[in-house]
Amino acid sequence: TPLGGGALLNANGQSGEKATFGQASVWCDFHGKRHRHPSGPVEGIAMFDHPKNPWPQCPWFTRDYGFISPTPMNFLDEPWTLAAGKSVNMRYCVVAHAGDPRDAGLDGLHRDWLSSGA
DSSP states (O other), X not given: OOTTSOEEEETTSOBSHHHHTTOBOSEEEEEEEOTTOTTSOEEEXXXXXXXXXXXXXXXXXXXXXSOEEEOGGGGOSXXXXXXXXXXXXXXXXXXXXXXXXXXXXXXXXXXHHHHTXX
16 A cells, blocks of 8 residues: 555556656646545545657556656657757646546546637
């Protein structure tokens, strides 16, 4: 059981650190009951990746204690260089939600975010 409880899940249905670490996905989520309130509701936090990012469906750095981070540069096969004077835009969305990912409708929220012109 992860430290403090809770569960990792990505948009591909993979769960837990071993299954989600380094896996490409459009979103990743950590959800569960508050450690000090085990009879309370399920709550979670998710991060969405954007298809206009340089590495869409980027791989995620995950830990069973609740750490989730899109980390495309950590998993590159070859070094990436940004030319002097150039910039790169990265788009991500953070969603705090009630319920598990299905209850929260994360797939729909991700589609809505993309269709909003984000």
